[in-house]
Amino acid sequence: MADKKIGRNDPCACGSGKKYKKCCLLTDNVASPPVSAATLQRLQLAVTHHQAGRLAEAQALYRQVLNVSPHNADALHYSGLIYYQTGDSATAVRLISESIRLQPSSLMHCNLGAAQQALGHHDAAIASYRAAIALQPDYAEAYSNLGAALQELGQLTDAIAAFGQAIALNPQYASAHNNLANALLVQGNLEKAIACYRQSLALNAENLSTHSNLLMALSYYPPCSAEQYLAEAQAFGVKALTKAIPYTQWPGFYANRPTKVLKIGLVSGDFKIHPVSYFLENICKYCEAENLELVAYATQFKEDALTQRLKPYFAEWHVISGMSDALVAQKIYTDGIDILVDLSGHTSANRLAVFAWQAAPVQVSWLGFFASTGVPGIDFLLTDAVSVPDSQRKYFSEKLWYLPETRLCFTPPQTVLLPSPPPAQHKGYVTFACLQNLSKINDAVIAVWAQIFQALPYAQLVIRNKQMSCSVEQAVLQQRLSAVGILPERVKIEGLVARETYLAAYAEIDIVLDTFPYPGGTTTCEALWMGVPTVTLAGNTLLARQGASLLHCAGLSDWIAQDENDYVAKAVRFAKDIDMLASLRLQLRSQLSATALFDAQRFSKQLAAAMFGMWQQKLLDKV
Numbered sequence: 001m002a003d004k005k006i007g008r009n010d011p012c013a014c015g016s017g018k019k020y021k022k023c024c025l026l027t028d029n030v031a032s033p034p035v036s037a038a039t040l041q042r043l044q045l046a047v048t049h050h051q052a053g054r055l056a057e058a059q060a061l062y063r064q065v066l067n068v069s070p071h072n073a074d075a076l077h078y079s080g081l082i083y084y085q086t087g088d089s090a091t092a093v094r095l096i097s098e099s100i101r102l103q104p105s106s107l108m109h110c111n112l113g114a115a116q117q118a119l120g121h122h123d124a125a126i127a128s129y130r131a132a133i134a135l136q137p138d139y140a141e142a143y144s145n146l147g148a149a150l151q152e153l154g155q156l157t158d159a160i161a162a163f164g165q166a167i168a169l170n171p172q173y174a175s176a177h178n179n180l181a182n183a184l185l186v187q188g189n190l191e192k193a194i195a196c197y198r199q200s201l202a203l204n205a206e207n208l209s210t211h212s213n214l215l216m217a218l219s220y221y222p223p224c225s226a227e228q229y230l231a232e233a234q235a236f237g238v239k240a241l242t243k244a245i246p247y248t249q250w251p252g253f254y255a256n257r258p259t260k261v262l263k264i265g266l267v268s269g270d271f272k273i274h275p276v277s278y279f280l281e282n283i284c285k286y287c288e289a290e291n292l293e294l295v296a297y298a299t300q301f302k303e304d305a306l307t308q309r310l311k312p313y314f315a316e317w318h319v320i321s322g323m324s325d326a327l328v329a330q331k332i333y334t335d336g337i338d339i340l341v342d343l344s345g346h347t348s349a350n351r352l353a354v355f356a357w358q359a360a361p362v363q364v365s366w367l368g369f370f371a372s373t374g375v376p377g378i379d380f381l382l383t384d385a386v387s388v389p390d391s392q393r394k395y396f397s398e399k400l401w402y403l404p405e406t407r408l409c410f411t412p413p414q415t416v417l418l419p420s421p422p423p424a425q426h427k428g429y430v431t432f433a434c435l436q437n438l439s440k441i442n443d444a445v446i447a448v449w450a451q452i453f454q455a456l457p458y459a460q461l462v463i464r465n466k467q468m469s470c471s472v473e474q475a476v477l478q479q480r481l482s483a484v485g486i487l488p489e490r491v492k493i494e495g496l497v498a499r500e501t502y503l504a505a506y507a508e509i510d511i512v513l514d515t516f517p518y519p520g521g522t523t524t525c526e527a528l529w530m531g532v533p534t535v536t537l538a539g540n541t542l543l544a545r546q547g548a549s550l551l552h553c554a555g556l557s558d559w560i561a562q563d564e565n566d567y568v569a570k571a572v573r574f575a576k577d578i579d580m581l582a583s584l585r586l587q588l589r590s591q592l593s594a595t596a597l598f599d600a601q602r603f604s605k606q607l608a609a610a611m612f613g614m615w616q617q618k619l620l621d622k623v
Helices: 037-051 055-068 073-085 089-102 106-118 122-135 140-152 156-169 174-187 190-203 208-218 226-242 275-290 305-313 325-334 390-395 443-455 471-483 499-508 522-529 546-553 564-575 578-593 600-622
Strands: 262-268 292-298 316-319 339-342 362-365 380-384 399-403 431-434 460-464 491-494 511-513 534-537
Touching: 037 055, 037 073, 055 073, 073 089, 073 106, 089 106, 106 122, 106 140, 122 140, 140 156, 140 174, 156 174, 156 471, 174 190, 174 208, 190 208, 208 226, 226 390, 262 275, 262 600, 275 292, 275 305, 275 522, 275 600, 292 305, 292 600, 339 600, 362 600, 380 600, 399 600, 443 471, 443 564, 460 499, 471 491, 499 522, 511 522, 511 564, 522 534, 522 546, 522 578, 534 546, 534 564
Parallel strands: 262 292, 262 339, 292 316, 339 362, 362 380, 380 399, 431 460, 431 511, 460 491, 511 534
Antiparallel strands: none
């Protein structure tokens, strides 16, 4: 996860060898106009509160300083930093920019960059980080943050170089090793990414965020066995549990209580335009009718149009970013949550450590992850029989609860676009596509594609993802394809485009080629909605079987391959049957609408039955 600001416990950038909270957070005071002794004392007290995490008290004192000394650069800067820490990055940019105008420092530029980055202004953030480096060339944190901003723009090569420079300046900088691993993971260099995550953990073993990143990478790293993954996940769970004091009694947890409504807490950093919310939005519409009262615990401040569509379906909406695990757990307990649901697993911005506190009597993992969390406090994992055959139960620390048709229900995109005839009808050749992130396009996938394109000499391939916005990464991928015989004249490579443009482009695609062992989820559902089927390979983990689960529920079991040879055979056979493709495109959307994969009302009834079932099961376990 990107290093968005200078941590209080990070080594100070000045090279003193002290932690930042004991050094420049206190002493990086610029030459502001002279202030009275009382004002200076107030400013120092504010910094003390700031260091201790008492942000409201610190902010009140910074305001008092600014009331009497409106051009105090320190008070402007630190007040702006608190606005950034509490989610108001626009105000943070204004205040920190003013402090820089008065008297610039490398620290100010770096924190300005963090606030700009939080707003999605990545070019401005890059300029700020470079300004910080110009003032302080040995500023490792600025290089690390620069790398994160470059990565957001898809400039992976430059991002990796920036992270490398941060590490060269400070080899003990654990966050920089983690950030480098993130970039390598996106690039598809799994082995190096995993090594960097382990190096980061060697420097800071207690960092649960880095440990989550490692588990995310291991979950689709073929050499990592199911047993090895589970052991690593359980090691994470042990760390989380050592920092928790689990609740053991809950006032509302008893049989035959008067209310028949279950209060469901959803914990996620993805209540926004994100795949998790694409699978959540339509379900929320029907939860109240099924006696499920939803409460949101958002782990990030960022909100957008999708957030605003979600909010009306929630009885309460809480932002828990910046709160300690203990305080979050206390709030969940006080709120009287019956079932607490984690929607993140080991993905970005998760708060899995909160679940170790067992703040709700029933805790569940669902939707946003595809393996065991390893956290002892999580009782159940929601899945389906295709995703996790009964023989795979032993690879989960959670009890598995099977939904009858599918673990996922997709919200159709808001588009007026309709499925078009397959382009092969007028082009005379089939066009395959892969719209997955670069990290999923591994050498095994490319080797299988090579067999398909050898068998179909006129077939074309479209690849589109965020990382292909970088010309360097685009060239590297084309070299990998050319090395197996898929030459440039047969390939169209593009970067990320707007969602409507992306959906319209399915008119130029006949068949999607899924990746493995990390298949598509959102992309598969979007393709199906636009009438385009996917060839997927069913692996031996929940993640590797995600495509199989989606296609099975969609009524397309014939498109599920059992091994690589079967994958090639199906792709070639379907590519030669243009009439079948045309017929399928005409009927697929109506076919999907009758399945739990797209029928949210139907899925919500199944989800509610699962919630009440898990509640009753936990009550029985208690007796």
